[in-house]
Amino acid sequence: GQNIDQPTEMTATEGAIVQINCTYQTSGFNGLFWYQQHAGEAPTFLSYNVLDGLEEKGRFSSFLSRSKGYSYLLLKELQMKDSASYLCAVRDRNYQLIWGAGTKLIIKP
Amino acid sequence: GAVVSQHPSRVICKSGTSVKIECRSLDFQATTMFWYRQFPKKSLMLMATSNEGSKATYEQGVEKDKFLINHASLTLSTLTVTSAHPEDSSFYICSVDMNTEAFFGQGTRLTVV
Numbered sequence: 006g007q008n009i010d011q012p013t014e015m016t017a018t019e020g021a022i023v024q025i026n027c028t029y030q031t032s033g034f035n036g037l038f039w040y041q042q043h044a045g046e047a048p049t050f051l052s053y054n055v056l057d058g059l060e061e062k063g064r065f066s067s068f069l070s071r072s073k074g075y076s077y078l079l080l081k082e083l084q085m086k087d088s089a090s091y092l093c094a095v096r097d098r099n100y101q102l103i104w105g106a107g108t109k110l111i112i113k114p
Numbered sequence: 115g116a117v118v119s120q121h122p123s124r125v126i127c128k129s130g131t132s133v134k135i136e137c138r139s140l141d142f143q144a145t146t147m148f149w150y151r152q153f154p155k156k157s158l159m160l161m162a163t164s165n166e167g168s169k170a171t172y173e174q175g176v177e178k179d180k181f182l183i184n185h186a187s188l189t190l191s192t193l194t195v196t197s198a199h200p201e202d203s204s205f206y207i208c209s210v211d212m213n214t215e216a217f218f219g220q221g222t223r224l225t226v227v
Contacts, residue, residue, distance in 0.1 A: 009157075036214055047120075047207050047218035048158070055214075092158070094216075102148075102216060106157040 007031045009105035011093050016111045017083055025078045025091050025108045033098020039067050039078045040092040042107065048092055051078070080110075088112045116142040116212040120219025127198055127226055135193045135222045137208030143188035144210045149181075152205040152221075164191040198226040 010028045017023040029037070036055040040048035054060055054069035054076060066079040078091055090107040097103055117140040127133050137147055147164040162183055163171040170183035182194040195202055207221040 038216070040216075045205075045221075045223065047221040048216075049218070050215055053215065094158075096214065100211075100214075101160070104158045106155075109155070 007097060007103050009093055009095060009103055011091075011105045011108045013106070014109045014111065016113060017080075019083055019085060019112055019114050021083050022079065022081050023083060023110065025080075025093075025110065027076045027078070027093035027105055029074050029076070029093070029095045029103070029105075031095050031097045031103055034071060035096035035098065035100055037067075037069055037076050038094045038096075038102070039065075039076075040094065042090045042092055044089075051091075083112050085112050085114070116140075116144075116210050116217040118208065118210050118217050118219040120208050120222055122222060123220055124223045125225070127224070129199055129226055130197055132194055132196045133198055133224060135195075135206055135208075135224075137191045137193070137219050139189045139210050142210060142212055144191075145188060146211065147185060147191040148209045148211070148216075149183065149191075149193050150207045150209065152207060158207065161193075164193075166191075195224065198224070200226045202226050 008030045039051040042048040052067035059068045064081045069076045090109050092107045093105040094102045119138045121136045145166045149161045150158040161176045164183045164185040166185045172178045185191040203226045208219040209216045
């Protein structure tokens with residue numbers, strides 16, 4: 006079966022750095038996505054990785070290792086508004102999106 | 115990117131009634147739209163793939179007679195929850211793929227009382 010694993014919940018301090026990990030086992034790979042979802046709202050796109058390496062976009066960076074089936078989302082200079090769930094998703098060989106359960110990130114002052 | 119509009123954002127209905135949720139792609143012609151369901155603190159669960167001009171493709175375990183999908187045009191797909199029950203209460207989200215990225219509607223919070 007196909008599976009996406011990420012921690013259920015993480016806590017970090019305002020101004021700090023946090024890394025959210027995601028491991029996947031899917032039938033084929035056509036890209037990995039990170040989405041942010043605030044409670045009661047739809048997910049919003051953060052990043053896309055299809056090749057190995059680090060993609061940086063402002064305070065957010067995403068890393069991919071296809072050989073290890075592993076990705077992480079790095080959030081720097083955390084702000085209170087970053088409190089949300091972060092969803093990891095992989096497109097499989099059929100281009101279907103397989104979703105992780107999400108990591109709830111709690112930011113404390 | 116694509117702009118996807120979903121309506122209504124919240125709906126409360128009585129058990130046994132039907133509820134229609136609309137998903138519109140405002141600036142992109144979408145031959146395919148996706149309908150998801152999300153329970154609290156759970157992942158997005160793909161319910162069905164809506165195909166313009168043809169029948170929707172339902173995921174295993176999703177009752178097609180209960181969750182009716184119509185995709186009559188390239189910009190509109192509708193999901194109708196028929197004979198709703200309290201266990202159908204959930205967050206329903208539609209999405210459109212454009213250039214590998216998924217764009218989501220605002221979601222619909224359905225509460226069946």
